[in-house]
Amino acid sequence: MSNGLFTKAAIGVTVGSLNGLFGAGGGTVLVPALEKLVHMEVHKAHATAIAVILPLSLISVFIYANADTPWSTIFWVSSGGVLGGVIGARALNKIKTRMLYKIFGLCMIVAAIRMILG
Amino acid sequence: MSVGIGEISLYVLIGLASGIISGMGIGGGSILIPALCVFFSMDQHLAQNINLLYFLPTAAIALITHAKQGNIEKKPLMPIILFGFLGAVAGSIVAVKMDSSLLRRCFGFFLLAMGIYELFRKPIERGKVHDAVR
Numbered sequence: 001m002s003n004g005l006f007t008k009a010a011i012g013v014t015v016g017s018l019n020g021l022f023g024a025g026g027g028t029v030l031v032p033a034l035e036k037l038v039h040m041e042v043h044k045a046h047a048t049a050i051a052v053i054l055p056l057s058l059i060s061v062f063i064y065a066n067a068d069t070p071w072s073t074i075f076w077v078s079s080g081g082v083l084g085g086v087i088g089a090r091a092l093n094k095i096k097t098r099m100l101y102k103i104f105g106l107c108m109i110v111a112a113i114r115m116i117l118g
Numbered sequence: 119m120s121v122g123i124g125e126i127s128l129y130v131l132i133g134l135a136s137g138i139i140s141g142m143g144i145g146g147g148s149i150l151i152p153a154l155c156v157f158f159s160m161d162q163h164l165a166q167n168i169n170l171l172y173f174l175p176t177a178a179i180a181l182i183t184h185a186k187q188g189n190i191e192k193k194p195l196m197p198i199i200l201f202g203f204l205g206a207v208a209g210s211i212v213a214v215k216m217d218s219s220l221l222r223r224c225f226g227f228f229l230l231a232m233g234i235y236e237l238f239r240k241p242i243e244r245g246k247v248h249d250a251v252r
Binding site: 004010015018024030031032043045047048051054057065070073076077080083084086089092093101107108111112116 | 126128130131132133134135136137138139140141142143144145146147148149150151153155156163164165166167168169170171172173174175176177178179180181183184185187189190191194195197198199200201202203204205206207208209210211212213214219222223224225226227228229230232233234235236237238239240
């Protein structure tokens, strides 16, 4: 059991650091870690990852906080986000994840190249 | 900064697309942050800050849905979150102090690595049939 605790501690520190550094992406690392290292089922890993990343993001919010936070932008982005969040959560149990990974992976690579080239 | 209806629609649309991905637990931020940077030429720190704040209500709503569906495993949560706090504090402090264009490049390489991983990963089939039946 102590071995299991070490694994979870290592996962926590890694995922927390990445999510803090990039303000995102913790879940992208956490989902496969939960599947492969904690042996969680696919859908449970996705749902459980959100339960972990939410409090970690909350901590980061306080450290990132500054005077020029654009609240109106956040309001509009979040209102779309909340609606999408419900759709995504409901859809998760109904769709095949394999195709999703491929499409999503391609989008990420294209976005990444744009970010690197600036 | 005055915001027009076109801009507002684009914000809502980007939020919606990212929200769907966030709600599935596969990282909406990897859509939202590049979109904010590309469409609104936003500074990297600002985009990351917006993503963190957008994620709070989006994730909270998604979490309620997941909890109702019984998809959340509570047992491993505590140790991962507690040690996660340590990482989150360290990572955030480094991010705030880092130069914005360097941070953007680092984010880009991280995204590239994760994109390649997502493209080639094989989903674990075990448990899927069981979930699909419900």
